Amino acid sequence: MRFTSEQRLDDGVLEREFTLGEIPGLLWTPASASASAPAPLILLGHPPLGLRKMYPRLVARARHSVADGFATATIELPGSGDRPRWPAAEQARADLRRAMEAGEPVSDEIVDALVLPLVDKAVPEWQAALDALLSLPEIGGPVGYSGGVISIGTRLAVVEPRIAAAVLFAGSFVPRAMFEEARQVTVPLHVLLQWDDEGNDRQTALDLFDAFGSREKTLHANMGGHTGVPQFAADSAARFFTRHLK
Amino acid sequence: MRFTSEQRLDDGVLEREFTLGEIPGLLWTPASASASAPAPLILLGHPPLGLRKMYPRLVARARHSVADGFATATIELPGSGDRPRWPAAEQARADLRRAMEAGEPVSDEIVDALVLPLVDKAVPEWQAALDALLSLPEIGGPVGYSGGVISIGTRLAVVEPRIAAAVLFAGSFVPRAMFEEARQVTVPLHVLLQWDDEGNDRQTALDLFDAFGSREKTLHANMGGHTGVPQFAADSAARFFTRHLK
Numbered sequence: 001m002r003f004t005s006e007q008r009l010d011d012g013v014l015e016r017e018f019t020l021g022e023i024p025g026l027l028w029t030p031a032s033a034s035a036s037a038p039a040p041l042i043l044l045g046h047p048p049l050g051l052r053k054m055y056p057r058l059v060a061r062a063r064h065s066v067a068d069g070f071a072t073a074t075i076e077l078p079g080s081g082d083r084p085r086w087p088a089a090e091q092a093r094a095d096l097r098r099a100m101e102a103g104e105p106v107s108d109e110i111v112d113a114l115v116l117p118l119v120d121k122a123v124p125e126w127q128a129a130l131d132a133l134l135s136l137p138e139i140g141g142p143v144g145y146s147g148g149v150i151s152i153g154t155r156l157a158v159v160e161p162r163i164a165a166a167v168l169f170a171g172s173f174v175p176r177a178m179f180e181e182a183r184q185v186t187v188p189l190h191v192l193l194q195w196d197d198e199g200n201d202r203q204t205a206l207d208l209f210d211a212f213g214s215r216e217k218t219l220h221a222n223m224g225g226h227t228g229v230p231q232f233a234a235d236s237a238a239r240f241f242t243r244h245l246k
Numbered sequence: 247m248r249f250t251s252e253q254r255l256d257d258g259v260l261e262r263e264f265t266l267g268e269i270p271g272l273l274w275t276p277a278s279a280s281a282s283a284p285a286p287l288i289l290l291g292h293p294p295l296g297l298r299k300m301y302p303r304l305v306a307r308a309r310h311s312v313a314d315g316f317a318t319a320t321i322e323l324p325g326s327g328d329r330p331r332w333p334a335a336e337q338a339r340a341d342l343r344r345a346m347e348a349g350e351p352v353s354d355e356i357v358d359a360l361v362l363p364l365v366d367k368a369v370p371e372w373q374a375a376l377d378a379l380l381s382l383p384e385i386g387g388p389v390g391y392s393g394g395v396i397s398i399g400t401r402l403a404v405v406e407p408r409i410a411a412a413v414l415f416a417g418s419f420v421p422r423a424m425f426e427e428a429r430q431v432t433v434p435l436h437v438l439l440q441w442d443d444e445g446n447d448r449q450t451a452l453d454l455f456d457a458f459g460s461r462e463k464t465l466h467a468n469m470g471g472h473t474g475v476p477q478f479a480a481d482s483a484a485r486f487f488t489r490h491l492k
Contacts, residue, residue, distance in 0.1 A: 195456070195465075206452070209467070210441075218479070219441075219467040221455070232489065233464070236482060243478065 001132035013066045020132055022083065023125055024051060025075035028062040029138055033071055038140030040245045041133060043126060044074040045147030047172065048118065050081035061146070068238055069246065071139045075129050078121040088117060111173040115151050123155045130162060142245045146237070150208070151178045157185045165244035167237045170205035171197050171226050182211040189217040190240040192233060197226045247378035259312045266378055268329065269371055270297060271321035274308040275384055279317055284386030286491045287379060289372060290320040291393030293418065294364065296327035314484055315492065317385045321375050324367040334363060357419040361397050369401045376408060388491045392483070396454070397424045403431045411490035413483045416451035417443050417472050428457040435463040436486040438479060443472045
């Protein structure tokens with residue numbers, strides 16, 4: 001992990017860009033974090049649109065987490081931003097566009113091709129990022145995952161024992177195979193659903209929520225489209241992390 | 247409205263029993279409430295099991311609301327506690343018991359007979375209670391309704407303009423006619439659903455949530471049975487009232 005730039009945001013948050021091998025990432029830490037008072041960590045999940053495009057929304061979420069006393073980090077997803085594409089993903093994206101433009105249902109094959117390789121590639125990268133981040137003296141555990149892609153968060157919650165709680169955003173296609181993995185999740189979950197999310201199937205989201213094996217799981221459904229999560233819902237998710245990670 | 251007894255609970259909450267005509271009720275007020283600083287009001291809804299039986303749960307909810315600065319009141323439902331039964335309701339209850347013991351689905355006719363007359367009778371009584379409570383110098387607006395029976399809360403939110411926000415507990419049978427009324431609700435709603443509520447149909451609850459006309463409505467679904475609402479979910483509902491009524 002190599003830090004490539006550093007700036008202090010106006011509210012005292014330290015923002016650092018880093019690279020982890022070929023993977024760019026961002027780390028935000030509270031001024032109060034130090035080797036003697038290491039901060040718990042939240043990993044910020046996001047859709048595969050590129051960190052640069054997502055930056056305004058990510059930094060807003062990070063400021064909120066840092067204000068609550070969490071170190072907060074994210075990495076570029078495979079195939080996003082300046083990272084190399086791979087042909088099968090490009091093909092899946094083209095198939096998805098074609099199906100949606102034709103008003104056809106999105107087939108299981110397209111969803112699998114779109115999401116499963118992304119999950120397979122992204123999860124080990126998040127784990128590598130976790131290794132690197134937890135080796136910093138100012139960051140300690142426990143660790144939470146927050147956001148989308150919900151299949152990435154689900155897999156990570158199953159395979160990575162350092163994830164102690166997760167806020168999952170139900171706003172992306174879910175391969176059928178993920179339902180089996182969802183049953184294996186046991187950490188406390190807080191699932192956010194936008195009731196009128198134009199690109200997301202509500203019933204699939206409800207079925208996935210039902211499938212999660214966690215004894216403590218909460219669904220917060222709110223009005224509005226994909227990007228319209230109300231501030232009070234974000235505040236509520238933040239309280240979930242404070243309850244479980246501090 | 248006639249106060250019949252009064253006691254100060256150990257945490258400084260003033261609890262008063264009252265009667266409103268033939269209807270018994272309970273009022274809890276914060277020590278800070280006065281004519282110069284009247285408290286907003288929360289009406290505590292509850293299932294038709296009788297105030298005496300419900301008292302431990304009601305007083306726990308009331309203490310929470312009063313600690314948040316709300317006056318909090320409830321009244322006995324028609325046909326509950328010591329209030330006179332009416333034959334059609336007794337018949338509907340017997341039909342319900344028979345259907346459930348036989349493992350049969352509960353028909354629309356039974357649900358209608360069970361719930362609609364209760365709503366018709368209870369809502370004007372809540373409105374009369376509201377008149378009386380708001381005439382007390384230490385109570386002001388705005389007013390929230392909190393709890394079940396969800397059909398009573400729904401009707402009250404439609405016909406009573408003094409209700410500014412409602413926390414509705416999706417844990418009781420819903421007559422089909424209530425879906426039309428739900429569409430006419432416009433106040434902010436916070437709907438609580440126990441995902442594994444043994445006596446409640448989850449899909450009906452989700453459909454009713456979908457039907458509510460309110461622009462701001464939030465569904466909080468949690469694990470556990472009918473009476474297992476977790477403390478953090480109650481805290482979240484309390485914050486909803488603080489956000490909308492203070």
